[in-house]
Amino acid sequence: MQGIVRLPKPVIASVHGIAIAAGCQLVASCDLAVGADDPRFAAPGVNIGLFCSTPMVALSRNVGHKAAMQMLLTGELIDAPTALRFGLVNEIVAATELTARTATLAQQIATKSPLTLAIGKEAFYRQAELALAGAYAYAARAMTANLQTQDAQEGIGAFLDKHQPVWCGHWSRRRGVSVCDGGLPRMAGRRCRRAASRAPGALNREIITPDRKAAINAIHHMRSNPAP
Numbered sequence: 001m002q003g004i005v006r007l008p009k010p011v012i013a014s015v016h017g018i019a020i021a022a023g024c025q026l027v028a029s030c031d032l033a034v035g036a037d038d039p040r041f042a043a044p045g046v047n048i049g050l051f052c053s054t055p056m057v058a059l060s061r062n063v064g065h066k067a068a069m070q071m072l073l074t075g076e077l078i079d080a081p082t083a084l085r086f087g088l089v090n091e092i093v094a095a096t097e098l099t100a101r102t103a104t105l106a107q108q109i110a111t112k113s114p115l116t117l118a119i120g121k122e123a124f125y126r127q128a129e130l131a132l133a134g135a136y137a138y139a140a141r142a143m144t145a146n147l148q149t150q151d152a153q154e155g156i157g158a159f160l161d162k163h164q165p166v167w168c169g170h171w172s173r174r175r176g177v178s179v180c181d182g183g184l185p186r187m188a189g190r191r192c193r194r195a196a197s198r199a200p201g202a203l204n205r206e207i208i209t210p211d212r213k214a215a216i217n218a219i220h221h222m223r224s225n226p227a228p
Contacts, residue, residue, distance in 0.1 A: 001029040001058060005125050008118035010109050014102040015039045016095060020077075025055035028062040028088060031121065034102045035080050036095040041088060044075040061128070063087045113151035113167040120146075 004011050004026075013030035020042040027033050027041065043059060045052035052059075052072055060068045067086040071078065080092045093101045109117070123142035127135040146152055150170045158165035 001025060001054075004029045004031075008121065009114075010117060010121060012102055012106055013089075014098055015089065016098055018042075018077075020044055021052055021055055024071075024088075025052075025058045028055070028058035032105065033089040034098065034105060035083060035089040035092045036098045037080050037092050038095055039080055039083075040077040041071075041083050042075060042077045043071045044077075046073060047075040059088075113149075113155065113165075114169045115149055115151050115167075115171070116146060116155075119149075 010031045013027045013033040015027055015033060015035040016039055018040050019027050021044060024041045024043055043052035043055050045055075056068070056072055059071065063071075063086045078086070080089070083089045084092050091101075119142060123139060127139050127142075130138060148171065150168045151165070154167065155165045
């Protein structure tokens with residue numbers, strides 16, 4: 001379950017059927033969850049004298065305390081609308097639309113910078129474990145690091161020039177990590193777009209499949225600068 005949280009790529013649960021105990025824990029551990037209109041969820045260990053202690057970790061971090069305690073203390077099944085109200089799932093759709101809706105959500109996220117997603121996901125979970133002042137300090141460092149990436153330069157330049165950004169998935173050369181270019185945003189944007197025109201298929205695959213090396217470099221950079 002920790003691997004899901006630590007993975008640089010966003011993970012979406014697509015839920016159809018009954019998710020209890022570890023299944024409920026898996027849904028809670030994912031970054032996003034889309035449910036059909038018929039699944040049910042429970043942490044039923046208390047019913048057999050074995051409290052759902054490990055599912056509790058993920059559950060208590062993804063729904064409100066009262067909702068988590070209700071599920072853990074009663075062991076009762078909750079339906080999809082209740083799971084939506086508790087915040088265990090992001091949305092519910094008809095069962096026939098579940099696969100398509102999950103794919104649409106994944107494709108929407110896949111159009112974003114893979115490096116920015118990796119930095120943002122890491123920062124989200126790390127700051128949640130810190131006290132308020134430490135969380136703000138850590139988030140400020142995360143934003144500063146993100147600002148120095150090639151993709152942030154490209155995105156800002158694209159916004160100002162009113163064109164679609166072309167993500168490279170790398171740090172700026174000034175960070176000492178391999179990049180497609182280091183320099184001013186517009187220069188970076190032109191070179192990225194020239195690379196796209198030379199090999200559009202390769203770049204499109206990079207958008208769909210994030211650059212793993214760059215994502216790992218992002219994670220290592222964030223972890224080398226812990227909050228005080």
